[in-house]
Amino acid sequence: MRRAAAPAAWAACALATALAAGGCTGPPAAAGGPDGILTSSWGDPQNPLEPANTNEVQGGKVLDMVFRGLKRYDPRTGRAQDMVAKSITTTDARTFTVTLQPGWTFSDGEPVTARSFTDAWNYAAHVDNVQNNAPFFADIEGYDEVHPADGKARAKTMRGLKATGERTFTATLTGAYPAWPDTLGYQAFLPLPRSFFTDHDAWLDKPVGNGPYRIASYAKGSGMKLRRWDGYRGPDRARNGGVDLTVYTDAGTAYTDLMAGNLDLVDDVPATQLKFVRNDLGDRYVNQPALIIQTLAFPMYRKEWSRPGMEKVRRGLSMAIDREQITRRIYQRTRTPADDWTSPALGARGGYRALCGAACRYDPAAARKLIAEGGGLPGGKVTLTSNVDTGSHRAWMDAVCHSVNRALGERTACTVDPVGTFADFRNRTTSQRMTGPFRSGWQADYPLIQNFLEPLYRTGGSSNHGDFTDRSFDRLVDAANARRDPAAAVGDFHAAEAVLAEQMPAIPLWYQNGSAGWSERLAGVTLNQFSVPVYDRITVL
Amino acid sequence: MGRYVARRLLQMIPVFIGSTFLIFAMMYALPGDPVRALMGDQSFDPAILAAKRHELGLDLPLWQQYVNYLTGLLQGDFGTEIGSGRPIADIIADAFPVTIRLTLFAFTFMVIVGIGLGVVAGLKPNSIRDRGLLGLTLVLISMPSFVLGYLMQYVFAFQLGWITPTVQDSENMGDLLLPAIVLGSLSLAYVARLTRTSMAENLRADYMRTAVAKGLPRRRIVGVHLMRNSLVPVVTFLGTDIGNLMTGAIVTEGIFNVQGVGDAVYEALFRREGATVVGIASLIVLVYLLCSLLVDLLYAVLDPRIRYA
Numbered sequence: 001m002r003r004a005a006a007p008a009a010w011a012a013c014a015l016a017t018a019l020a021a022g023g024c025t026g027p028p029a030a031a032g033g034p035d036g037i038l039t040s041s042w043g044d045p046q047n048p049l050e051p052a053n054t055n056e057v058q059g060g061k062v063l064d065m066v067f068r069g070l071k072r073y074d075p076r077t078g079r080a081q082d083m084v085a086k087s088i089t090t091t092d093a094r095t096f097t098v099t100l101q102p103g104w105t106f107s108d109g110e111p112v113t114a115r116s117f118t119d120a121w122n123y124a125a126h127v128d129n130v131q132n133n134a135p136f137f138a139d140i141e142g143y144d145e146v147h148p149a150d151g152k153a154r155a156k157t158m159r160g161l162k163a164t165g166e167r168t169f170t171a172t173l174t175g176a177y178p179a180w181p182d183t184l185g186y187q188a189f190l191p192l193p194r195s196f197f198t199d200h201d202a203w204l205d206k207p208v209g210n211g212p213y214r215i216a217s218y219a220k221g222s223g224m225k226l227r228r229w230d231g232y233r234g235p236d237r238a239r240n241g242g243v244d245l246t247v248y249t250d251a252g253t254a255y256t257d258l259m260a261g262n263l264d265l266v267d268d269v270p271a272t273q274l275k276f277v278r279n280d281l282g283d284r285y286v287n288q289p290a291l292i293i294q295t296l297a298f299p300m301y302r303k304e305w306s307r308p309g310m311e312k313v314r315r316g317l318s319m320a321i322d323r324e325q326i327t328r329r330i331y332q333r334t335r336t337p338a339d340d341w342t343s344p345a346l347g348a349r350g351g352y353r354a355l356c357g358a359a360c361r362y363d364p365a366a367a368r369k370l371i372a373e374g375g376g377l378p379g380g381k382v383t384l385t386s387n388v389d390t391g392s393h394r395a396w397m398d399a400v401c402h403s404v405n406r407a408l409g410e411r412t413a414c415t416v417d418p419v420g421t422f423a424d425f426r427n428r429t430t431s432q433r434m435t436g437p438f439r440s441g442w443q444a445d446y447p448l449i450q451n452f453l454e455p456l457y458r459t460g461g462s463s464n465h466g467d468f469t470d471r472s473f474d475r476l477v478d479a480a481n482a483r484r485d486p487a488a489a490v491g492d493f494h495a496a497e498a499v500l501a502e503q504m505p506a507i508p509l510w511y512q513n514g515s516a517g518w519s520e521r522l523a524g525v526t527l528n529q530f531s532v533p534v535y536d537r538i539t540v541l
Numbered sequence: 542m543g544r545y546v547a548r549r550l551l552q553m554i555p556v557f558i559g560s561t562f563l564i565f566a567m568m569y570a571l572p573g574d575p576v577r578a579l580m581g582d583q584s585f586d587p588a589i590l591a592a593k594r595h596e597l598g599l600d601l602p603l604w605q606q607y608v609n610y611l612t613g614l615l616q617g618d619f620g621t622e623i624g625s626g627r628p629i630a631d632i633i634a635d636a637f638p639v640t641i642r643l644t645l646f647a648f649t650f651m652v653i654v655g656i657g658l659g660v661v662a663g664l665k666p667n668s669i670r671d672r673g674l675l676g677l678t679l680v681l682i683s684m685p686s687f688v689l690g691y692l693m694q695y696v697f698a699f700q701l702g703w704i705t706p707t708v709q710d711s712e713n714m715g716d717l718l719l720p721a722i723v724l725g726s727l728s729l730a731y732v733a734r735l736t737r738t739s740m741a742e743n744l745r746a747d748y749m750r751t752a753v754a755k756g757l758p759r760r761r762i763v764g765v766h767l768m769r770n771s772l773v774p775v776v777t778f779l780g781t782d783i784g785n786l787m788t789g790a791i792v793t794e795g796i797f798n799v800q801g802v803g804d805a806v807y808e809a810l811f812r813r814e815g816a817t818v819v820g821i822a823s824l825i826v827l828v829y830l831l832c833s834l835l836v837d838l839l840y841a842v843l844d845p846r847i848r849y850a
Contacts, residue, residue: 044625044808045625046624046625046812047579047625048625048627055579055580127588127589127592130592130593131589132580134586134589135586147586147588148588149588220631220632220635221632221636221805222635222800246798247800248798249795249798249804250795250796253795253798254798256694257706257798259699260698260699260705260706262705262706262707262709420572421571421572421573421578421813422573422578423571423572423573423574423577423578423813424572424573425573426577426578426580427573427577
């Protein structure tokens, strides 16, 4: 590691000297001003840092700094705004013509062209490249040829993607999907330079992108140094000199370092410190809902939970949960009680509305009545299941059960079945081995209401693990997807959510908040909808 | 002597194979599918999972996976991680030097201070300083390492501000000082007690009286006659403890954010990266085996009556 780290320290030093015209006596991180460098906590990304392979937040954090795609979600409003795209037009909502803004280049000097996108997307979709995010390209015509459900690929590229000029390309989808351009802010759709294809290993060691930062050095497993790329011509130039990411396996240790002035920014305040965070940090702390919701899904593939009349029992159970108290006691308000199936981070325009209504409010009397009307709990019992290796799941399950038992006036009606690991829990949910409500957490890939509803509750949806099926819900979702006018689409989705409120295939529990704390050196720290700090807007004092 | 060492080295082979197989089988037996867990709560394509499994040979039966793993290992290939696709050899090459530095540092600290304290106390059994040592070691033994770790962090980093609370540069000995002390302190207590007891006992031995009667200088009596005989149990303990130090670093490495072996194993277990766990554990097994061989050889040096053929 010495060999890798030493030149980097040198480079940082040279940079600091050149820019700030100062000496290089102290650590480079100590300097402030527009070229100040901040340090931030990080987790080792689970997958290689390829855009189409990154499906978790830690890798996404880096991609968000190093890359810019066609669209980007505004960190405040969540609306998809043109970034590299100059325009995305369509006449039939099926074939889209994408025109790129001129002047974008990768940090190695290569211009961003239509092929930077089409090649990247074809690579991502191709079955041989085994990219985690390949399903995001399933809407494009020809996906089934490069990525058949089984067997070998029959084509090298997708028919539906055609580069028609230096900076234009067309994308033809398998069906009308007016909201498709709004999904393009997801990291799977980022462009890639030639070097990604010609020297893949070298690229992975030090990814090259077209964003406001470039990677100065990357020591896998321990940290990464990002520096502002001065050749960046986009609208969102970094307001600081760079970011040093340090890997912490323990959020508590990162918090300790923050308190000692050894680290500038922590974006995961550990649960044990939540009680003290106001005292420790004052207003240098943010806690806001993210695009994450936790629900308790019912196994609708079990007769005893899906037979007619049980919707009353399911709603009754929902009303027997005191969300307010649980989020306060267990989560110290880092969860917000849920009152719909999406997330407040979508904003009212995005489609968030408290549609669960009374069914999500704690009302023990009504809960008892509804459950009795529906014929009671199956066998007089209900068992909650979740993995318990992360996220204080054991604690809230116990609390939910306690709340249900108290509401029903029975001591042992509700029990918990803790599963040791997430992998095991996943196995059981996907193989339909649940006998009672199970935890179903969902983090949206893009701030669209569709992403909260269709994959989870539409018949055959990719993450519809409870196997919920309802014809009117499906119809409304299809109608919404076909709408050209986003407001009208949101209206349909609201109607679809009303079906969920009636049927209650999953009980909304709470929205997960993103939290971050920072040192006195920083200003302008905000979180985006994915609870990732918006690094380029941070200033170092 | 040479034949003895060769025999011992050969005996290591079945032990190594057996222990790696046990760890391998245990990782295999854990419920759930690590490849599936990679996808989290998101939508995914089963074909990709199948392809990943196939590429890594995770779709084969246990014995075949193990044979493949061993053949790879013999060629110096530790395999690749499921998630990141990194060669495990790289991860080991990153993590081991850090832990070895930390372990050696802790080891040196515990040998020098532990034996030193033991000698001081053992030469005057039941004196005040002996009882003082007893009290100190009792505190160290009964205090879990994370308590000691946080305590020292609090005192030295926050109250006194002498050091940074976590390790900034794993090659900086000053940075490693605190974690090394925390890591070594439990064993230090044992070493001190062992030395003290064995010294106190040997003080009354016949050969000691003879040495005194011969009129040998005190330095020689203590340094050669007493120490050499008293160190046999201590050396046994020290030998097996090197392995413990390496694995015991998990907690300490977490508290001080040292990116060493403990950290790597913890992360790998959490992500169900079986091959990483087995690779690192196998190396620790090797360290254990080599240390115990070294201890046996040291016996012969310390006690000439012990001979190997």
